[in-house]
Amino acid sequence: MNGDGIVLDGQGPLHLQIRRAIAGPILSGAWAPGRRIPSEHELVARFGVSRMTVNRALASLAGEGLVERRRRAGTVVAARSAERAVFEIWDIAAEIARAGGVHRADLLARAEEPAGAEEAALLKVEPGTAVLRLVLRHHADGVPVQLEERLVDPAMAPAIRTETFAGITPGRWLLERVPWTEAEHRIGAVEAPAAAARHLGLSRGAACLVVERRTWRGERAITHVRLTSPAGAQVLVGRFGPSAG
Amino acid sequence: MNGDGIVLDGQGPLHLQIRRAIAGPILSGAWAPGRRIPSEHELVARFGVSRMTVNRALASLAGEGLVERRRRAGTVVAARSAERAVFEIWDIAAEIARAGGVHRADLLARAEEPAGAEEAALLKVEPGTAVLRLVLRHHADGVPVQLEERLVDPAMAPAIRTETFAGITPGRWLLERVPWTEAEHRIGAVEAPAAAARHLGLSRGAACLVVERRTWRGERAITHVRLTSPAGAQVLVGRFGPSAG
DNA sequence: CCTACTCTTTTGTCTAGACAATAACCGGCT
DNA sequence: AGCCGGTTATTGTCTAGACAAAAGAGTAGG
Numbered sequence: 001m002n003g004d005g006i007v008l009d010g011q012g013p014l015h016l017q018i019r020r021a022i023a024g025p026i027l028s029g030a031w032a033p034g035r036r037i038p039s040e041h042e043l044v045a046r047f048g049v050s051r052m053t054v055n056r057a058l059a060s061l062a063g064e065g066l067v068e069r070r071r072r073a074g075t076v077v078a079a080r081s082a083e084r085a086v087f088e089i090w091d092i093a094a095e096i097a098r099a100g101g102v103h104r105a106d107l108l109a110r111a112e113e114p115a116g117a118e119e120a121a122l123l124k125v126e127p128g129t130a131v132l133r134l135v136l137r138h139h140a141d142g143v144p145v146q147l148e149e150r151l152v153d154p155a156m157a158p159a160i161r162t163e164t165f166a167g168i169t170p171g172r173w174l175l176e177r178v179p180w181t182e183a184e185h186r187i188g189a190v191e192a193p194a195a196a197a198r199h200l201g202l203s204r205g206a207a208c209l210v211v212e213r214r215t216w217r218g219e220r221a222i223t224h225v226r227l228t229s230p231a232g233a234q235v236l237v238g239r240f241g242p243s244a245g
Numbered sequence: 246m247n248g249d250g251i252v253l254d255g256q257g258p259l260h261l262q263i264r265r266a267i268a269g270p271i272l273s274g275a276w277a278p279g280r281r282i283p284s285e286h287e288l289v290a291r292f293g294v295s296r297m298t299v300n301r302a303l304a305s306l307a308g309e310g311l312v313e314r315r316r317r318a319g320t321v322v323a324a325r326s327a328e329r330a331v332f333e334i335w336d337i338a339a340e341i342a343r344a345g346g347v348h349r350a351d352l353l354a355r356a357e358e359p360a361g362a363e364e365a366a367l368l369k370v371e372p373g374t375a376v377l378r379l380v381l382r383h384h385a386d387g388v389p390v391q392l393e394e395r396l397v398d399p400a401m402a403p404a405i406r407t408e409t410f411a412g413i414t415p416g417r418w419l420l421e422r423v424p425w426t427e428a429e430h431r432i433g434a435v436e437a438p439a440a441a442a443r444h445l446g447l448s449r450g451a452a453c454l455v456v457e458r459r460t461w462r463g464e465r466a467i468t469h470v471r472l473t474s475p476a477g478a479q480v481l482v483g484r485f486g487p488s489a490g
Numbered sequence: 491c492c493t494a495c496t497c498t499t500t501t502g503t504c505t506a507g508a509c510a511a512t513a514a515c516c517g518g519c520t
Numbered sequence: 521a522g523c524c525g526g527t528t529a530t531t532g533t534c535t536a537g538a539c540a541a542a543a544g545a546g547t548a549g550g
Contacts, residue, residue, distance in 0.1 A: 013532075049535085050535045051535095051536090071541065071542040072545095073544070
């Protein structure tokens with residue numbers, strides 16, 4: 001027995017089961033970049049499937065840049081696996097840590113209230129439905145670098161009511177606990193609105209990068225978040241291939 | 246003969262040839278959303294390959310959201326195919342057209358000169374190597390909305406020397422002709438630098454969205470482009486799933 | 491020590507076929 | 521028209537096997 005923890009969960013097609021079994025430890029960080037993944041032959045023997053099925057799972061991971069494959073050398077966790085994930089998820093705490101800084105967040109506001117018209121539109125709920133509103137300020141090495149204004153539909157994540165977000169950001173908390181099917185991004189620049197200017201210590205009109213993200217499970221929105229960062233403090237970096245499959 | 250223009254180019258693996266043959270017309274807009282793509286059976290007969298090979302190509306396109314597949318109903322160009330592509334490629338001409346506007350671009354400058362230190366660093370070439378520098382201003386319905394400052398390594402795309410960019414943007418021209426293996430994005434906000442303010446008619450210090458993109462073929466850079474848009478004029482919109490394959 | 495060659499592992503691609511699941515379609519009936 | 525059931529086209533998944541290509545590993549010869 002190899003004891004590397006690769007186990008199929010029996011849910012859905014075999015190639016996706018194998019994919020999940022390998023992607024999981026990579027995305028969670030349990031398998032560091034460079035770590036060798038068992039060869040197709042080994043996986044075939046372990047799971048009792050055909051090589052085409054294993055190959056399909058691994059080729060798909062390679063296509064997304066989570067693993068790198070070389071003939072004879074085998075398959076290893078890709079060095080940039082984290083960078084790809086960041087582009088999709090943009091967890092500022094991880095980003096700051098990766099740059100060698102110290103992250104801290106203040107919870108400036110937290111309230112569960114009936115949704116107004118605007119909030120209802122953002123979360124695609126009926127006006128008057130109770131929604132959770134969170135405002136946080138993120139610091140890198142003590143300097144405020146981002147204002148986070150988040151709306152959450154508590155019906156999609158009831159456990160959030162008892163969470164204090166002491167050692168975890170709301171974004172990561174949701175990501176780890178609430179399964180999602182689709183995310184939507186809008187990225188733009190604005191001149192600092194009043195709230196952002198006040199909380200981040202900017203002058204009115206200073207240029208800011210704004211990322212708005214809405215996450216869905218099926219037809220229902222889980223959360224909407226607006227992240228405002230002063231110009232220069234934050235850039236989004238992404239890297240991808242021609243997505244050749 | 247079906248005459249829908251699907252032709253293999255003989256370059257590389259069959260499944261990628263088929264993929265390109267279908268992705269091309271979708272990305273260029275020649276095939277509108279909803280258009281039916283020939284069934285696997287038809288493609289098998291047309292290209293003389295096995296169904297697994299066709300399936301691999303189509304499944305990969307479906308995984309990226311370029312096409313949608315339903316049993317019995319067949320494969321059609323996805324409604325949001327352009328949106329996904331935009332997130333990766335950001336062709337402003339297509340973006341404006343999609344929003345119902347009229348796109349026009351002025352070629353403000355064009356020069357092939359030895360690279361200075363900064364240009365050499367951006368393109369990862371030796372200082373003094375000849376590089377092509379292009380500056381364009383994009384308009385939507387006559388209003389300037391984006392400044393494009395582009396460097397191209399002519400060694401990677403010799404035919405660019407004779408191109409006038411009359412009906413095509415340099416970005417799309419390169420995308421269609423020069424194969425690439427990787428792209429790198431940096432997205433940020435800045436207060437309008439002098440050149441952008443002048444060409445876009447902004448006041449100094451106005452907030453701008455800046456996208457810098459560098460495209461590679463293997464170890465060599467093909468092009469570096471900086472796209473500057475005034476706040477509000479342009480947003481990047483993206484949509485993706487949890488990348489399940 | 492270095493080089494050239496062979497051996498072997500590992501991935502990359504492709505084929506031919508099989509069965510399953512879905513859902514559009516069609517015919518007959520009410 | 522509207523409903524119901526069978527038919528069939530289409531995609532989804534999987535298998536077993538084949539050959540090719542890359543590249544690490546070892547080996548023989550200089």
